Amino acid sequence: MxxxxxxxxxxxxxxxxxxxxxxxxxxxxxxxxxxxxxxxxxxxxxxxxxxxxxxxxxxxxxxxxxxxxxxxxxxxxxxxxxxxxxxxxxxxxxxxxxxxxxxxxxxxxxxxxxxxxxxxxxxxHAPEAAAADADTTFEIDSGRCRIRYLDTWLDLTRYEYQVLKTLLQQPERVYSRAQVMDQAWNEPEESLERAVDTHIKTLRAKLRQVSDQGSPIKTHRGLGYSISGSVRES
The missing domain is CATH 3.40.50.2300 (Response regulator)
Structure with a gap:
């Protein structure tokens, strides 16, 4: 920034x-x-x-x-x-x-x-910033198109980044597959909603590599997906 x-x-x-x-x-x-x-x-x-x-x-x-x-x-x-x-x-x-x-x-x-x-x-101000980071689950660096989970910057593909960023716009909110596609895909009408499921699966795997304490991404059957955690933008 x-x-x-x-x-x-x-x-x-x-x-x-x-x-x-x-x-x-x-x-x-x-x-x-x-x-x-x-x-x-x-x-x-x-x-x-x-x-x-x-x-x-x-x-x-x-x-x-x-x-x-x-x-x-x-x-x-x-x-x-x-x-x-x-x-x-x-x-x-x-x-x-x-x-x-x-x-x-x-x-x-x-x-x-x-x-x-x-x-x-x-x-x-480093000690103050470190204390703030300790309470932050996710950090979104929009300028560099990257997202940090806990203490690790994730290695994300373009669509993984867009899907995760969409969920992090409003933690705990349930997004339908269609809503995620509208946000994450440039031409959502040309893609299948099941593509969202595929990227959620790979995202969960990458999040587990950082922490095996359970995935912050939740599946709501018949409704869509939500994510939990605190978010900071930089």
């Missing part, structure tokens, strides 16, 4: 350069020209991975906007500024900034620092 970076910078030429550099590294970049606009956008989009914040903004100091952000978010913040005095760097870090880059700067240096900070942030 692509991570979103919020850039708050009033100079369009610098913003264009930073946005291009971030997108080249696979990030989603959102640019706001004013501090107030950026803070409001962050409140509406709390999934933002990192904020790049200019200090000299037309509507106020980046230091003050940093303090405002820290009242509701722990998102990493990188200051971007022409003011490169040691006092400014210290103040920026003391009020909650994670790094400080002076202008002019290299776009490659900026993206490198962004990656380091994001990696550090992920490591800091």
């Amino acid at each position: 692509q991570q979103t970076i919020l850039l708050i910078e009033d100079e369009a030429s610098i913003a264009d350069m930073v946005v291009y550099a971030l997108k080249s590294e696979g990030f989603v970049a959102h640019w706001c020209r004013l501090g107030g606009e950026g803070v409001a956008w962050l409140k509406a989009n709390p999934e933002v991975a990192l904020v790049i914040l200019d200090i000299g903004l037309p509507d106020g100091s980046g230091f003050e906007f940093c303090k405002e952000i820290r009242r509701f978010s722990e998102v990493p913040i990188v200051f971007l500024t022409a003011r490169n005095d040691e006092v400014d760097r210290i103040v920026g870090l003391e009020i909650g900034g994670d790094d400080y880059i002076g202008k002019p700067f290299s776009p490659r240096e900026l993206t490198a620092r962004v990656k380091v900070i994001l990696k550090r942030s992920r490591m800091a």
Whole structure:
């Protein structure tokens, strides 16, 4: 899943350069020209991975906007500024900034620092993520078309993936064969409903290879199939 970076910078030429550099590294970049606009956008989009914040903004100091952000978010913040005095760097870090880059700067240096900070942030939250994983039976990685069962990524064929993903849309719901085919096959009218049974059989075998504690896929005679377990999407 692509991570979103919020850039708050009033100079369009610098913003264009930073946005291009971030997108080249696979990030989603959102640019706001004013501090107030950026803070409001962050409140509406709390999934933002990192904020790049200019200090000299037309509507106020980046230091003050940093303090405002820290009242509701722990998102990493990188200051971007022409003011490169040691006092400014210290103040920026003391009020909650994670790094400080002076202008002019290299776009490659900026993206490198962004990656380091994001990696550090992920490591800091690793115990929390591990605890969440412990309570998750299945994880769906739609971007890579794969599904994890317990602690193992399953080796699935195209239709096995589509059938399992369909059942995991609503755990415990009973799906008829026709409903599964509508979701999993591009042209369901050209396939037989018994094909669903075949893929359910191979899925159960692959799930048993991970855990022999019983299949989470249940057969409901005359009705269809359901699956049990907690699901997380990444």
